[in-house]
C-alpha cells in the first residue's frame with residue numbers, strides 16, 4: 001500500500017485541530033496534492049482560542065472572542081494560498097452528527113510536559129475538544145466523511161505530532177470515523193520510515209511559507225523557520241511522510257486512551 005498510496009485517490013480530507021496546523025504540519029503536501037489535481041477538503045476542530053498571541057498589533061485579541069474571528073480570517077487566507085476551496089468546522093453541519101445541535105469545540109490549551117511534548121492545560125473548559133467524549137467527536141467526523149466521501153483521510157500520528165491533547169483527540173476521532181465509513185486513513189510523519197511513503201516537497205516551500213504568513217496572530221516567519229507566539233522556533237518542513245493505518249490496528253486502540261502518557 002505504501003508506494004501506491006495515492007493511486008486512484010481523487011479527493012483527500014485533512015483533519016486538523018487548530019488554524020495553522022494544516023499549514024505547519026501538511027502545507028507542502030496540500031499544495032502538492034492540489035497541484036496534482038486532487039480535491040483537498042479540510043476539517044478544523046477548534047478556532048485555537050487558547051493560543052497565545054504574537055506580541056504586536058494583534059496582542060489585544062488574546063483571550064477575547066475577537067481572536068476566534070481573527071483566526072478564522074487568517075485560516076481563510078492560508079487556505080486560499082494552499083488551494084483549498086472546501087473547509088468545515090467540527091461541530092457545525094455537515095461535520096455534526098445527525099439530530100445534534102451545532103456546537104463549538106474549544107481549544108483545550110496545553111502545557112509543556114517536557115521539551116517538545118505537550119499535555120492538556122489544567123483549566124481546560126468543559127466544552128474543550130480534549131474533554132469531549134471521543135464517541136461524540138468521532139460521530140461528528142464520520143458525519144462529514146459520509147457527506148464528503150473522500151478517498152483518503154489524513155491526520156496526525158498517534159502522538160498528535162507533538163502531544164497537544166487536541167491533536168491527539170482529533171487524530172483518534174479521525175481514525176475511528178475512517179474505520180466506520182470504510183475510508184483509508186493515513187498519518188503524517190515528519191521523517192522517512194520503512195513502511196511509509198515519503199514526499200520530497202522542497203518545491204512547495206514558497207507556497208507553504210506564504211500560507212504560514214497568514215497565521216500572524218500565532219507565529220512569525222523568519223526565513224526557513226517560524227517563531228511561535230510562545231517563543232518556540234520551528235523549522236518550516238514541506239516534506240512529509242504518509243503511513244496507512246490499517247483498520248485492524250485502529251479497532252485495537254482502547255477508548256480510554258490516555259491523552260498524555262509522558263508524565
Ligand SMILES: [Zn+2]
Pocket residue numbers: 017018021164167
Ligand atoms: Zn495545533
